[in-house]
Amino acid sequence: MEDILRPIYQERTSHPNTLGVLLIDHNEKSSPITDTFDIVLFLIVKEAEEPVYVKHYTYKEHKAALHIVTEAKLREWILLGSNRKIIDWLFSGKVLFDRNEYVQNLKLELRDFPFYGRKIKMGLEFAKLIRRYVDGKDFFESKHYLDAYNHIVHSLHHLARLSVIENGFHPEVTVWSQVKQIEPEIYKLYEELVTSEENLEKRLELLFLASEFLIHSKTAIASEHLTSIVEQKEQWSFQELSNHEEIQYYSVDLSMLIEFLTEKGLIEIVDKETKGQGIYHRYYRVPKKL
Template sequence: MLREEHKQFLQSLQQRQEVQAVLVLPDHVKVPPFYERAGYLVVVNGAQNQAGVRQVITEEKVIWEQKVSAWELEKGLVQGLDEKLVTWLQRGEVLWDKDDFIYRLRQRLSKLPESLQKRMLFKEYSRLLHAFQETRDYLQEGMVLDAYHALLKALYVWAKWIVFRAGEQPESALWTQVKNLDPSVYKLYEELTLNHEELEKRIELILLPMDFFLSSRLKESVRYLLEVMETRTSPWKLHELAEHTAIGESGIELSLLIEKMVQRSLVCETICMNTDDQQSREIGYIPSK
């Protein structure tokens, strides 16, 4: 149903041929930057660079318009959607929807594809490992505030891992999701941010269960990487893995992750002869049998 005070704006959208669907957020759902004023998600057909935010004044009222292309949403279902867009799609009120595009999108969004789930578990685990190591390094150097910032980042990534493992897409209100899915991790977040104990002590206490998680969930989380490595029998050099299309686009730092996989005997190190320079040798990696 059209909002009466925004009728002129919405009617102008309906007249635009490229508009595929329009959604509005209920008043109780807030997504940045749409806090104080009404916000609309406008899905358009066209090139991938259609995304953008603009402010529109109509009848002396200011409206936020968030535009996104249908192509970008389709891509997100395969590669992962931004948390704010997930909130729009799952909680927004559909004002109109050509060819049931949003209806079909929501059906697909309700079930996370296994291929995307494996990829995102791998991505978030590798980010968590990096943030965990960064936190420990800062702490050892006595840089407590930097360690706190890194640990907050680590907890946020851990929370996303939990949501993906549950077969859901992370929303902008991420900790509300995690409170229902894994109260113990939510409790750790509360301990870090709300507890009045000495900050360094809080950080040290949270690193312990995080370290256990990283060890116990390694094999499950790197299944995506192992499947890539199993596509050939010859060893993989580190730069080859980093440049692989299935991995490179994620911007993952592999060195720390591979090192942990070697320690846990998930992959084996071997020596590769450099064909350009017979005197130069490079370490390669193959999945363990």
């Protein structure tokens, strides 16, 4: 089918805006990676009116998808982990066109995974983890066990991704097979949650206790990105912090993460008087080292 699709991408390779073209065949990887399509053509371009453009094709009994993505959107996906298939596509896809070795250099960059890039991604995963864990625990304490189960599954997934990133790898779609090799303790927690014969309440109680220990062990390193930025000023209002270029990525999870870190003593609150009696503005800073 690659020969049939060649005219679709070849006309675009002559355009200087096209950086790379990859072909992903679902026969080489599991079909969910290609959204059940037989083949995906993945084009990376410098700029486009739409950051993501998708078109579907049919040829006899086969189906194919064309994805055209801007470099900026691709970088955003890689940083935020918001499109997990992309890492698989870049590493497993067949390179059909590579302008000035753009794709090759991108893959080398991803393999090297610079530590600062890891710090940002760890911070974002940790923020999602804390959101799910805290919400799940609230549901558990309110005896809403099915809602608590849903949240603890998601929190374990973020914990798994965090572990993969911490060890210098990019989380893939098959993250649990990665974690089984990298940090089997987390894999066993997930296994116990879904296969244990204990009643749901007991399973959740044990899982929250075990998760709390693992979260505690990763808090300092996973929050380094946020605390390193907070250290850049004497103190921050929440709005100032949320407007920071890199902190904006934390989005709705930022407030809960800051509250969690204040409880753990990694960030401290500075109260400043307002005109209202007994009401204070709340600012944040990293505690000064003795």
